[in-house]
Amino acid sequence: MNEDFSVKEKINSQIDIDKEILSVLPKNNKKNLQTYKDKAAEIKQEYNTYLDEILSEMKRRIVKIKSIVPDPKIEKLTQEIQYMDKIELLNQNITSFEKMGLDETLYVLRRFYKNNLELINDAIVRCLEKFRIVGINLTAEDFEYSIYTKEYMTTFLEEMKKGDCNSGRVKDLFEQIYWKCPDIIIHIELNFRSLYLKNEKKIDKYYEDAKKQITKELGLTEKEALQRYESLQNQLIETKNKDTALIIEKFLNGEANTKDYEISNIKKNYKKLLGKDCEEFDREQLDEININISRLQNSLYEYKNYLRFKFIYDSVVQIFNSKEKYKATYNQKLKQIKKAEAGVFKNNKKIKKFEKHKGFIQKIFGKNTNRLEKINLDANAQIRELRNTYRDLQESKIKNIISSVLDDGSTIYDALLLICHFYSFLVNSMIEEFPDIMQENLQDTIEKFRRFIKYPKITIINNVKMLEDKDLVLMIKDKYNLCNINITKEDLEEDNVSNLLTIVNNICGYNYIANSKTTLEDIQFVLQAKKILEENQK
Amino acid sequence: MDIDINLNEISHDDLIILYNKVKDFISYLDNEIETSEVEKKTK
Numbered sequence: 196m197n198e199d200f201s202v203k204e205k206i207n208s209q210i211d212i213d214k215e216i217l218s219v220l221p222k223n224n225k226k227n228l229q230t231y232k233d234k235a236a237e238i239k240q241e242y243n244t245y246l247d248e249i250l251s252e253m254k255r256r257i258v259k260i261k262s263i264v265p266d267p268k269i270e271k272l273t274q275e276i277q278y279m280d281k282i283e284l285l286n287q288n289i290t291s292f293e294k295m296g297l298d299e300t301l302y303v304l305r306r307f308y309k310n311n312l313e314l315i316n317d318a319i320v321r322c323l324e325k326f327r328i329v330g331i332n333l334t335a336e337d338f339e340y341s342i343y344t345k346e347y348m349t350t351f352l353e354e355m356k357k358g359d360c361n362s363g364r365v366k367d368l369f370e371q372i373y374w375k376c377p378d379i380i381i382h383i384e385l386n387f388r389s390l391y392l393k394n395e396k397k398i399d400k401y402y403e404d405a406k407k408q409i410t411k412e413l414g415l416t417e418k419e420a421l422q423r424y425e426s427l428q429n430q431l432i433e434t435k436n437k438d439t440a441l442i443i444e445k446f447l448n449g450e451a452n453t454k455d456y457e458i459s460n461i462k463k464n465y466k467k468l469l470g471k472d473c474e475e476f477d478r479e480q481l482d483e484i485n486i487n488i489s490r491l492q493n494s495l496y497e498y499k500n501y502l503r504f505k506f507i508y509d510s511v512v513q514i515f516n517s518k519e520k521y522k523a524t525y526n527q528k529l530k531q532i533k534k535a536e537a538g539v540f541k542n543n544k545k546i547k548k549f550e551k552h553k554g555f556i557q558k559i560f561g562k563n564t565n566r567l568e569k570i571n572l573d574a575n576a577q578i579r580e581l582r583n584t585y586r587d588l589q590e591s592k593i594k595n596i597i598s599s600v601l602d603d604g605s606t607i608y609d610a611l612l613l614i615c616h617f618y619s620f621l622v623n624s625m626i627e628e629f630p631d632i633m634q635e636n637l638q639d640t641i642e643k644f645r646r647f648i649k650y651p652k653i654t655i656i657n658n659v660k661m662l663e664d665k666d667l668v669l670m671i672k673d674k675y676n677l678c679n680i681n682i683t684k685e686d687l688e689e690d691n692v693s694n695l696l697t698i699v700n701n702i703c704g705y706n707y708i709a710n711s712k713t714t715l716e717d718i719q720f721v722l723q724a725k726k727i728l729e730e731n732q733k
Numbered sequence: 734m735d736i737d738i739n740l741n742e743i744s745h746d747d748l749i750i751l752y753n754k755v756k757d758f759i760s761y762l763d764n765e766i767e768t769s770e771v772e773k774k775t776k
Binding site for chain 1: 736737741744749759770776
């Protein structure tokens with residue numbers, strides 16, 4: 196007789212005894228019915244007490260199972276990685292503009308019509324902060340792009356100093372200026388861009404010094420630092436995958452479902468991949484198979500994401516293939532901007548002069564201020580034109596970088612790694628690919644793309660050159676067929692990769708549970724018992 | 734009630750089975766109490 200049966204048998208037998216006690220009691224009159232009722236209540240009381248003991252035991256077990264804390268190595272590795280995040284600044288292929296993160300923040304201003312004023316103001320604060328970090332403390336005097344930028348930023352900086360850049364005073368002023376100049380946010384955006392160009396050398400110097408400081412602090416060369424960073428990321432992924440507390444948490448927060456890890460399902464998954472029952476393999480063979488399934492998991496993750504972001508790669512390839520077209524454009528655009536901005540500043544001086552002598556001019560020419568309006572209109576038109584030139588400048592800068600950094604020996608990964616730093620390029624590619632994409636999805640997709648690029652276990656796209664015409668599907672299929680894993684070309688078709696990845700993920704997840712300090716039974720119990728305890732609290 | 738089950742030692746599954754059995758029996762008793770009360774009023 197097994198233990199299951201024994202417990203069931205014991206409780207059934209006790210219940211039968213108690214039912215028997217009740218069944219012999221007569222119920223033929225009021226008095227006997229009351230006696231019957233009292234006895235039933237007495238037995239119920241005993242069972243309620245027993246139920247409390249059962250619930251207490253459940254609580255005790257849940258506490259015990261959940262008492263496992265995450266491996267402290269996770270926190271340590273995370274901190275080390277965060278500390279090393281600054282090695283991004285060692286990147287030679289991006290300019291100080293990207294290192295400052297200005298493209299991302301200015302994008303909020305650029306798409307001002309999609310944001311509210313508070314988001315715009317917060318972005319302005321972030322821009323000011325980015326300049327401060329690189330040693331440039333901007334004041335109202337730096338916002339001379341138009342009379343409106345000066346007026347708005349003077350009040351903005353005053354209110355920011357008081358601690359509320361979204362104060363009523365700022366909002367009222369914005370309202371007032373907006374009706375006179377609906378392009379005010381564009382003016383502010385371009386003012387920041389202009390300030391970057393004006394201070395570019397100083398900012399570059401800041402990053403040069405930072406680079407020396409970082410390599411000195413880490414005591415590593417750039418190459419060594421990158422290797423160390425990758426190794427830390429690998430260790431973190433492995434430690435997290437194996438961590439018992441995190442495994443349990445995945446089930447508790449609904450990220451994983453115990454059904455997927457039940458042995459019958461896992462056996463089916465193995466059979467799909469191996470074409471045989473897993474019992475046909477001995478322990479040693481199965482260990483080898485599991486290592487290869489784990490590698491397949493990385494390959495599929497990589498391939499799935501490559502397909503997902505292929506449109507970004509295609510945009511880079513398009514530029515790369517026609518690189519000759521873009522070489523001189525950047526300098527031309529820069530010259531154009533400098534010339535146009537000189538015109539803008541000249542106009543601003545005229546406006547200021549006009550404002551200063553307004554009384555005198557009105558005395559001579561009456562109330563006619565047409566000339567001032569004309570200068571103002573000219574200045575606004577020039578700024579609008581400058582906006583386009585700045586867009587072109589940014590575009591040609593990226594194209595220039597793509598054509599100068601990437602060469603015939605560059606891999607698919609090199610191209611994606613390079614472009615992941617150029618926020619505006621990513622945004623444009625995404626809008627082109629998904630014209631109806633919402634702002635929040637856009638940000639989320641960019642973050643997912645960047646996470647993919649930072650994934651340290653990439654092994655396929657970093658070995659395939661841009662110019663090579665390799666069939667990635669065939670490469671993956673052949674590689675794993677050699678390891679006796681039966682995947683077909685159809686399995687790797689875009690619509691099917693996720694299904695295959697789910698099968699592989701479940702096997703890997705199952706193995707992580709099997710090697711952890713918990714069991715599927717423990718996890719299933721916690722889920723069931725938690726539900727029971729919640730029901731009994733109602 | 735004198736039941737020989739050591740709650741600390743039984744498996745998770747048995748603990749859940751035990752809970753369900755006890756819970757069901759309590760419901761049965763509730764029903765018996767309610768029915769006898771109704772019957773009492775009709776007598």
